[in-house]
Amino acid sequence: MWRNEVFTGLIVELGTVVSLRRKEPGAFLTLSADTLAKDAGIGDSIAINGVCLTVVAREGSMLSFDLSDETVRSTNFGLLKQGDRVNLEPSLRSDGRLGGHFVTGHVDAVGKIRSKTIVGDTVKVVIDSPGEVARLLVEKGSVAVDGISLTVVNAARDSFSVVIIPHTSRLTTIGFKNAGDTVNLEADIIGKYVAKFLQGYSMDRGNSDSRLVRSLKASGYIQEE
Numbered sequence: 001m002w003r004n005e006v007f008t009g010l011i012v013e014l015g016t017v018v019s020l021r022r023k024e025p026g027a028f029l030t031l032s033a034d035t036l037a038k039d040a041g042i043g044d045s046i047a048i049n050g051v052c053l054t055v056v057a058r059e060g061s062m063l064s065f066d067l068s069d070e071t072v073r074s075t076n077f078g079l080l081k082q083g084d085r086v087n088l089e090p091s092l093r094s095d096g097r098l099g100g101h102f103v104t105g106h107v108d109a110v111g112k113i114r115s116k117t118i119v120g121d122t123v124k125v126v127i128d129s130p131g132e133v134a135r136l137l138v139e140k141g142s143v144a145v146d147g148i149s150l151t152v153v154n155a156a157r158d159s160f161s162v163v164i165i166p167h168t169s170r171l172t173t174i175g176f177k178n179a180g181d182t183v184n185l186e187a188d189i190i191g192k193y194v195a196k197f198l199q200g201y202s203m204d205r206g207n208s209d210s211r212l213v214r215s216l217k218a219s220g221y222i223q224e225e
Helices: 069-074 166-171 189-205 211-218
Strands: 013-022 027-032 045-048 051-059 062-067 085-090 109-119 122-128 142-145 148-155 159-164 182-187
Touching (some): 182 189
Antiparallel strands (some): 045 051, 109 122
């Protein structure tokens, strides 16, 4: 259902990891969330650092989640430890307001912060990104970084940059993460659909340099490999 699967990238609360217990296969995560736990129920979906997980147990302000082996391998969850802060966002209600962009909670890859530079009262963050994500990013487009909806400032073959305003720095993990720290990345789903369409179009036409493809390359929607 839509309510259980879509997020907006607007972080509601910073939770705290209570424990991450490995079990085969996968792991069991428990965290404290003073605000979200009040309304969360068993079976609800919550994005944790951009990863859509299902609440399987609740006790007071404690929420617990089962993690599949795939989730541990394809995200930075394997690095979490007791006391770590994590970004939290409940799934979008059907009558909710879309303030960021559509985020599915399915992480595409793990990136690494290359640098953070103070620019006035903002912070420019450059993030190294695997090619499968970088090729889907465009300047002024959207990307989810640890579940935070951000606007791409510059997009390169193996990295991209974003600018963080003070409000976002205070309320999310991007404010205290530093160069070398990992972040979960999810490209805008619109870009994924466009890439899939173009792949099929090129295969059908047998011509990757068609007028449509050339136009999209010129507009920055397609980057050369």
